[in-house]
Amino acid sequence: MAGTDEEAVAAADDALYVLTAVLLTPAKFPSVLGDDYPEACAALGLAPLADGYGLVLGQDGDGARWTVVIDDVSLVAVAIASWDCGMEYDLSPDERTVVAGLPGWPLAVAVAAPNVPAPHDPAPDIADGPPLTPPDTSVWGPAQRRLGADEIALQWATWREQIDDTQFATVGVASTSGTSTVGGSPDSDSAASADAEGSEGTGSAEQAADPEKVETGEQAEAQGGHSGIRRVLAEARAYVDSPPPLGRVRSSFAPGDARTLRADGPGWSLVARTDDIAFVLLDDEPGEVLPVGRGPELPGLLEALDKMAVRPL
Template identity: 70%
Template sequence: MSGTDEDTVAAEDALYVLTAVLLTPAQFPSALGDDYPEACASLGLPPLAEGYGLVFGQDGTGARWTVVVDDVSLVAVAIASWDCGMEYDLSPDERSVVAGLPGWPLPVAVAAPGVPAPHDPAPEVAEGPALVPPDTSVWGAARRRLGADEIAVQWSTWREQIDDSQFTPRQEQDASARPSDVRRVLAEARAYVETPPPLGRVRSSFAPGEARTLRADGPGWSLVARTDDIAFVLLDDKPGEVLPVGRGPELPGLLEALDRMAVRPS
């Protein structure tokens, strides 16, 4: 092979990194599953306790690739730098690469300059079906979880829309007066305290003051709450609806118990 041919092959094999995300018990793309093991399974990965970093990029032909690495700290530093508007050259060591998966499991809004438009690798190169993002064009589990994530991030905006007078005195004093869907979700969340669910199904993250933001998911439902405030529930069978849950007599204790057993970012 001539030097020119070798250079061409090397250029085609090079990965142009576009972005990255963490896949850990405390921080994983909720579009991929209700919990960490489910998210890992969607990529064909074992749910290692330390987690992974997912690096999204294109090769020299423009093909989409997801490089899975076990150097979580490296990817976390890159993401933090990018979030602060700083440049960071994310170049994982080959020894940290766990797998190279064709396609992207999440939408990526950017593309590498100077190479063809993003496309799935050829079947003979991919050695398997390419990853594709979950369909969020219609209401379903992925969109429901993403909706709960949005509320967690935009908590103040959503909270300002809630008039506490809608929580009737009876609902605040008698949990049985809550809507049946809400009672079911709270009961299933309460069961997590007695029987721990799969890792990552309950997650706790930073909130202003001494509060914590809680995210919990279950079969057909998502819950987002502040430990010092109310909660919101989203359901697969109620497309687009967000159900506010007043504190009442049992919510504060439930949120505290969930926070104690939740996984947290390290």
């Protein structure tokens, strides 16, 4: 990667046509790049600074793709907020704030600058290393799983209305003072019984608009979803006792007094509202969304996660 190579930075910063920008901070980063903030930074060859970065994606005068990394996070935040409100904002970073000029784009960009050649990677003699490319989301894997969790967080009401609370048995889900299980110990007969009663459900990420296709109970058990959920809740509970890498648990605004929680771990993503249920996505369950009933113990786990989560400033 280009790193802080002066020639690459100058090439990227000279007459850059800005197309979009994103934040790369502990509380808000493109989750497609990693399960946590340090992993997302590593994908770009950056050190995980506490204050984070702003990523400015654009094209130079020859149409080449560049990602300019700046340390003026506030500038990028203001630009994004203005664009989200439909307002114009001229994002022109001061060259003193430029940390690196990286060839390519780490995220997919659907637009292109006018009156310049079509987007393409910079010439090898300018880019000191291979260009950045977006993660492959055409097949199910970590990137697709995290994007799915992001979509549920954004469209919570749409996903929530598919779930009938009578699907869930009133069994323990997770404890803030003991081992995290669904319906008891994963190896116990009572756990198998609780699973069959429907303490979790499963729905397809491709079937968000069809509530009739959300399955529960023994159907989900046949797909192996329950053992995966038990593992996720156990690992999430462990985060409370042993904090994970920065950004693995994030808390953001939700209506009322609730918060939206996003947590990730090896092979799994969780999205929840602190006053409601949770959804789990697994690398081992392609395209499946597994609802977790609130029960008597999930509220305590969500409250504990929210207390240790990173929040936007």
